Amino acid sequence: xxxxxxxxxxxxxxxxxxxxxxxxxxxxxxxxxxxxxxxxxxxxxxxxxxxxxxxxxxxxxxxxxxxxxxxxxxxxxxxxxxxxxxxxxxxxxxxxxxxxxxxxxxxxxxxxxxxxxxxxxxxxxxxxxxxxxxxxxxxxxxxxxxxxxxxxxxxxxxxxxxxxxxxxxxxxxxxxxxxxxxxxxxxxxxxxxxxxxxxxxxxxxxxxxxxxxxxxxxxxxxxxxxxxxxxxxxxxxxxxxxxxxxxxxxxxxxxxxx
Amino acid sequence: xxxxxxxxxxxxxxxxxxxxxxxxxxxxxxxxxxxxxxxxxxxxxxxxxxxxxxxxxxxxxxxxxxxxxxxxxxxxxxxxxxxxxxxxxxxxxxxxxxxxxxxxxxxxxxxxxxxxxxxxxxxxxxxxxxxxxxxxxxxxxxxxxxxxxxxxxxxxxxxxxxxxxxxxxxxxxxxxxxxxxxxxxxxxxxxxxxxxxxxxxxxxxxxxxxxxxxxxxxxxxxxxxxxxxxxxxxxxxxxxxxxxxxxxxxxxx
Numbered sequence: 190x191x192x193x194x195x196x197x198x199x200x201x202x203x204x205x206x207x208x209x210x211x212x213x214x215x216x217x218x219x220x221x222x223x224x225x226x227x228x229x230x231x232x233x234x235x236x237x238x239x240x241x242x243x244x245x246x247x248x249x250x251x252x253x254x255x256x257x258x259x260x261x262x263x264x265x266x267x268x269x270x271x272x273x274x275x276x277x278x279x280x281x282x283x284x285x286x287x288x289x290x291x292x293x294x295x296x297x298x299x300x301x302x303x304x305x306x307x308x309x310x311x312x313x314x315x316x317x318x319x320x321x322x323x324x325x326x327x328x329x330x331x332x333x334x335x336x337x338x339x340x341x342x343x344x345x346x347x348x349x350x351x352x353x354x355x356x357x358x359x360x361x362x363x364x365x366x367x368x369x370x371x372x373x374x375x376x377x378x379x380x381x382x383x384x385x386x387x388x389x390x391x392x393x394x395x396x397x398x399x400x401x402x403x404x405x406x407x408x409x410x411x412x413x414x415x416x417x418x419x420x421x422x423x424x425x426x427x428x429x430x431x432x433x434x435x436x437x438x439x440x441x442x443x444x445x446x447x
Numbered sequence: 448x449x450x451x452x453x454x455x456x457x458x459x460x461x462x463x464x465x466x467x468x469x470x471x472x473x474x475x476x477x478x479x480x481x482x483x484x485x486x487x488x489x490x491x492x493x494x495x496x497x498x499x500x501x502x503x504x505x506x507x508x509x510x511x512x513x514x515x516x517x518x519x520x521x522x523x524x525x526x527x528x529x530x531x532x533x534x535x536x537x538x539x540x541x542x543x544x545x546x547x548x549x550x551x552x553x554x555x556x557x558x559x560x561x562x563x564x565x566x567x568x569x570x571x572x573x574x575x576x577x578x579x580x581x582x583x584x585x586x587x588x589x590x591x592x593x594x595x596x597x598x599x600x601x602x603x604x605x606x607x608x609x610x611x612x613x614x615x616x617x618x619x620x621x622x623x624x625x626x627x628x629x630x631x632x633x634x635x636x637x638x639x640x641x642x643x644x645x646x647x648x649x650x651x652x653x654x655x656x657x658x659x660x661x662x663x664x665x666x667x668x669x670x671x672x673x674x675x676x677x678x679x680x681x682x683x684x685x686x687x688x689x690x691x692x693x694x695x696x697x698x699x700x
Contacts, residue, residue, distance in 0.1 A: 197656055197659045197660055198660050198662075200653075200656050201653050201656050201657060201660065201663075204649050204650070204652050204653035204656065205649075205650070205653045207649040208646050208647075208649035208650040208653065208678075209646075211642050211643075211645045211646035211649060212642075212643070212646040212678070214642045214646075215639040215640075215642035215643040215646060215682070216639070218637060218638055218639040218642055219639035219685070225637055226637060226638070228637040229633070229636050229637050229638075305635060308633070308635070312633075314632070314633075342562070344502060344503060344504070346502060346503070346561070347502075347561045347562075348561070349561070349563065351563070351564055352562075352564060352567070353564055353567070354564065373564035373565055373567075373630070374564070374565060374567065374568050374629045374630055375629075376628075376629060376632070383632070385630075385631075385632040387631070387632065388564070390563050390564070390565075403631075403632040405632050405633065407633060410628065410633075410634060413624065413634050413635070414621070414624060414625065414628070414634060417617075417620065417621040417624060417634075418621050420617065421614070421617040421618045421620075421621045424613075424614050424617055425614050425618065428610055428611065428614055432607070
């Protein structure tokens with residue numbers, strides 16, 4: 190039983206299944222955006238109670254396949270570590286690190302996968318129109334929009350020449366008052382909420398774009414970014430080391446694969 | 448002469464050189480074919496660089512735009528293989544592919560996508576550069592995989608290309624996630640673009656694991672590598688059509 194759960198053959202089937210499922214999902218998102226795009230604005234349980242129809246079958250299968258992939262990856266990693274760890278003194282340090290890195294990659298992959306699950310089930314997202322002088326309630330805070338300062342490209346070739354925009358915000362949290370500036374691509378975190386500037390950039394030429402304050406709580410964000418980055422870096426290092434070993438032909442690559 | 452004109456003339460020159468290189472290879476004039484191909488790639492490089500100044504100010508994104516950057520990457524990989532490997536057939540086999548993808552580029556309207564507030568970060572061109580390089584590795588890997596299946600090549604090089612494509616693709620996905628968080632508030636979005644990328648990543652993650660199972664021999668892996676390019680091209684075409692609409696309407700995502 191354990192052999193089957195921890196088998197690489199199962200990983201391959203599950204990854205191909207996940208790829209097929211995600212390909213189908215991409216099709217649904219393309220052809221039914223009104224139904225599925227709201228998933229970006231609310232946790233999955235809320236979306237399910239509002240929008241789910243028979244067309245949402247692929248979400249169920251995707252969650253099942255990814256959960257099985259998570260279990261299989263965890264079992265594979267434990268299995269490999271149990272084999273590798275007692276033999277750690279049989280190899281040189283460099284070689285042991287090369288052998289260890291696939292297991293570390295899988296651990297980081299699991300972190301990223303769990304991050305996505307956390308975001309999907311517990312993420313909070315609000316889109317609030319930004320109008321100068323307005324006061325917006327966010328959690329325990331009142332956010333006052335003090336000023337809006339857009340900057341434009343000086344180029345007649347551009348139909349929508351907005352280059353950047355700075356928003357002056359004042360936060361009233363209990364007895365505390367905090368002033369912050371918000372720009373495109375420069376979000377900030379305050380009192381557990383992350384604040385982003387968004388805009389409908391498809392406004393008619395000559396009209397100013399509608400600006401939005403995006404307020405988010407994404408519990409999976411750190412896991413996704415750290416897990417994904419560490420996995421990618423390790424992957425690059427691992428394959429580089431493998432090709433070096435192969436080129437030096439000091440030890441054949443099959444031996445490294447354990 | 449404007450940067451736009453330099454870019455266009457450079458690209459036409461490159462396309463002509465790639466075509467002549469194919470012709471020379473067909474006539475068995477391999478040294479001449481390689482030489483003309485190298486000249487074409489230089490013209491293509493000038494064209495790509497000039498795209499950075501297309502709008503009259505420096506904006507790096509058009510340099511790494513998939514339509515023109517993909518054939519450039521394919522050509523660069525072909526030349527790289529010619530330098531690293533002693534087997535000159537690799538470049539000959541890649542020349543045709545570069546020419547076909549450059550011809551496809553010709554079918555699209557000329558111009559560059561305008562900047563918008565959310566793509567003025569280094570993460571944006573870095574993401575596209577890594578993603579397009581990965582696509583080039585997948586497509587060239589698929590081409591060599593197909594030649595291996597047809598017994599026109601006995602090289603295992605397709606495997607290395609796909610593996611490095613997967614590494615670049617993984618790096619591009621994490622850079623893209625950072626950019627998406629900064630610009631749109633979340634590292635992942637429920638959109639056909641993001642789900643298509645996840646689909647491609649899972650497909651090639653499965654490919655990477657094939658070499659650890661004995662029943663997936665090199666011929667089967669070559670088949671999987673060849674099929675992967677269809678997925679890569681399909682999702683790329685979907686996004687390019689979306690960008691084409693942006694180019695025509697001047698809109699943004």
